[in-house]
Amino acid sequence: MDFDLPETAVAVREGVRAIAGKYDQDYWGRCDAEKRWPEEVWRELVQGGWHSLAIPQEYGGAGQGLLELAVALETLAGGGAGGAASFLYLLTPAFGGLTIARHGTPEQRREFLPKIASGEIETCFAITEPDAGSNAIEITTQARRDGDGFVVNGQKIWISGVERADFLVLVTRTTPAAEARPRTAGFTVLLVDVKQAVADGTLVYRPIPKLGTNTVASSMVFLDDVRVPADRVLGEAGQGFAVLWDILNPERILAAAGGVGFGELVLRIACDYATERAPFGKPIGAHQSVAFPLARIKAQVELARLMTYKAAWLWDRGRPCGSEANIAKLTAADAAWQAADRAFQTHGGMAYSLEYPVARLFRDARIGRNIPVAEELVLAHIAQHELGLPKSY
Known part of the structure; x- marks a missing residue:
C-alpha cells in the first residue's frame, strides 16, 4: 500500500499552486461581489494545460486521470479560490473533457477534445x-x-x-x-x-x-x-444511464476534492487570525477552547482527503467507486462546513465584517452539504449498499 502521490499528481500540485498564489482573497472577493467569472485564473489554467489533464495526449491534453484532476482542484481551492475552484474544474474539464474522452465517438473526440484542450470550447x-x-x-x-x-x-x-x-x-x-x-x-x-x-x-x-x-x-x-x-x-x-453515472461519480469525487481544499483554506485563515489576535496579551490560538476545535477539523480534512484520493484512484482503474465517491463527498463537505463555521467563531464579531473573507467563505461552504447530492441521499446510499439496510426511497 503506497500513500505517496504519483509524480504526475505532485507536478500538478506544484503547477496549480504557482497560479493560485498570484490571486489573493481581495481578488476572489471582487469576483464574488461583481458576480463575474475569474477569467484571469481560467486563462492561466488553460494556457498551462492544467484544465485538460484528463484529455488524452493525442487530442492536446495531458493524458492523466481523475486523481490528477482532483489534486488540481483541491490545490486551487486551498490556494485561495475556495468554492469557486469547483466550478473551474467541473464545468469544462470534467463535464466536457472527461465525459467526451470516456464516452464520445471517435468523431466526437476529434471534434471537441482539441478545442476543449485549447480553451476554444466550454461546457x-x-x-x-x-x-x-x-x-x-x-x-x-x-x-x-x-x-x-x-x-x-x-x-x-x-x-x-x-x-x-x-x-x-x-x-x-x-x-x-x-x-x-x-x-x-x-x-x-x-x-x-x-x-x-x-x-x-x-x-x-x-x-x-x-x-x-x-x-x-x-x-x-x-x-x-x-x-x-x-x-x-x-x-x-x-x-445513457451508464454515461450518467460516469458523470455523477467523478462529479462527487471532484466536489470532495474542492471541499478538502476549501477546508484547508479556511483553516489557514482561522489559524492566522488566532495567531495574530491577542486581546488579553496572549494569542487566542493559545487557548485550548480555540485550538482544539481547529485541530479536530484538521483531522477531519485529512480523513476526507484520503477517501477522495481513494475514490479517484478506483475510478481511474475502472473499479466500482460509488460508495467511496459518496463517502468522500459527505466527509469533505462536512469538513469544509465545520471549518467555515469554526473560522467564523474564531474571528468573533469581525467575522461579520465584509472586510474579512470569512463571511463570504461561510456562505459558500454551506451549499456543499446539498450539492452535487444532498447528504441525506448519500447516507441512504451508505445505509443500503454498505450496511445492507432496506432501501428507503
Missing part, C-alpha cells in the same frame, strides 16, 4: 429539474426522435455556467419513466449547441439569485423544440 451539465430534484429517474425533459436527429423539450434548474457554455451536456429521456423497463432505461445524453439554440430562440436561460458561489451564475433553462443532430448523442440513445 456545462444539465440534469436537475424543478419537479424531479435529486430523483434523476423521474426527469421529464424529452428527446423525441425526428428524422436524422432529436427534438428536445423540457426544463432544467440550477444549471451552472450555461451563460458561458458553448455546449450543454444534457440528460434527457427518450422513453418516459413510466414506460421504461427497467426504470434506468430510456435515458439519452446529448451535446447541445447552446449558442445556436439561443440564437434560434429554442433555449432560454434565466439566472437564479443566490446566496453564494457568485463567480458563476446558476440558471433555469427552458428548452422548446431544440433540435439536436443524431451524431451529438454521447454513448447510445436510450442507454
